[in-house]
Amino acid sequence: MAALGVVSVSSILGVGRRASSSNSKSLRISCIGWDPEGILGPPKGGHIARLEFKKSLEKDADARESFNRQVREERERRRARREERVVPETNEGLVEYFLDTEARELEFEIAKLRPRLNEEFFDHLRLELGQIRFAVSRTKEMEDRLIELEAMQKVLLEGAEAYDKMQEDLVLVKGRLMKILQSKDRKSTLLEMVERNELNRSVLALLDENIASAVKSNQQEAVAFMESVRASILKYMTI
Numbered sequence: 001m002a003a004l005g006v007v008s009v010s011s012i013l014g015v016g017r018r019a020s021s022s023n024s025k026s027l028r029i030s031c032i033g034w035d036p037e038g039i040l041g042p043p044k045g046g047h048i049a050r051l052e053f054k055k056s057l058e059k060d061a062d063a064r065e066s067f068n069r070q071v072r073e074e075r076e077r078r079r080a081r082r083e084e085r086v087v088p089e090t091n092e093g094l095v096e097y098f099l100d101t102e103a104r105e106l107e108f109e110i111a112k113l114r115p116r117l118n119e120e121f122f123d124h125l126r127l128e129l130g131q132i133r134f135a136v137s138r139t140k141e142m143e144d145r146l147i148e149l150e151a152m153q154k155v156l157l158e159g160a161e162a163y164d165k166m167q168e169d170l171v172l173v174k175g176r177l178m179k180i181l182q183s184k185d186r187k188s189t190l191l192e193m194v195e196r197n198e199l200n201r202s203v204l205a206l207l208d209e210n211i212a213s214a215v216k217s218n219q220q221e222a223v224a225f226m227e228s229v230r231a232s233i234l235k236y237m238t239i
Contacts, residue, residue, distance in 0.1 A: 078105070087113065091124040098152055110159040117160045125153055173202045177210075180229060190236045199237040204230070 082105070088094050094116060101109050110117065132138065132146045176198050183189035193199050207230055214222040 081105075082108065087116075091121050094121060095125060095128070095149075095152075098156065099148060106155060106159065110156065111163055114160060114163055117156055122153070122157070125149065129153065169202065173206050176203050177206050180233070181226075186229070186232055190232060194236050199233060204233060204237065207233070 085097075088097055094113070098106070098109065129146065129149055132142050132149070135142060138146075176193065180186065180189055180193070180203075190199065207226060211223060211226045211230065214226065
């Protein structure tokens with residue numbers, strides 16, 4: 001199937017931890033859960049406020065279109081900003097690069113630069129942290145940088161670990177989906193996977209991504225086949 005290469009990482013697993021930009025005196029880890037692209041900022045007012053916001057979009061077509069337009073415009077602005085950024089070649093430059101990265105962009109940058117987040121980079125970061133911590137006398141600027149570097153180190157370590165785990169899970173999920181799609185005895189395969197606890201939301205989410213891609217490409221035969229597979233999965237899967 002041509003659509004099987006489609007994978008939406010964020011719809012299956014995500015890092016979900018971000019840090020504030022270096023313009024503030026300390027990096028702050030937080031979660032963004034207010035809207036799909038984060039364009040409205042951090043959550044305000046709690047769960048009830050979010051439900052009211054969702055209801056207002058569902059009822060008001062103009063508001064919904066305005067919101068969707070904001071999402072598209074913000075996505076395009078982010079894409080343009082990402083393309084403008086130049087990644088430094090040195091570890092010293094990479095430290096400053098991450099310190100200057102906006103909170104909402106850290107997840108993207110960690111994924112893009114995962115090969116650079118190696119032992120050599122973290123050794124460099126630990127060395128600078130040690131130099132500041134054990135300095136005979138520390139200025140206010142040094143104290144502020146220590147706080148920023150410690151928070152950045154935590155975010156990058158956790159982000160890299162989460163990204164690696166996500167990639168491992170994604171490979172596993174793709175393998176499971178391919179096993180179902182290529183099976184000559186779908187019922188037996190699904191029963192076997194149920195016994196092994198291998199059917200879950202991630203498999204269904206990946207299949208849905210492929211169905212959506214096939215629909216967009218007008219691959220009607222592929223859509224019909226995968227919809228049939230989806231119906232079979234739902235018979236054996238407890239969501």
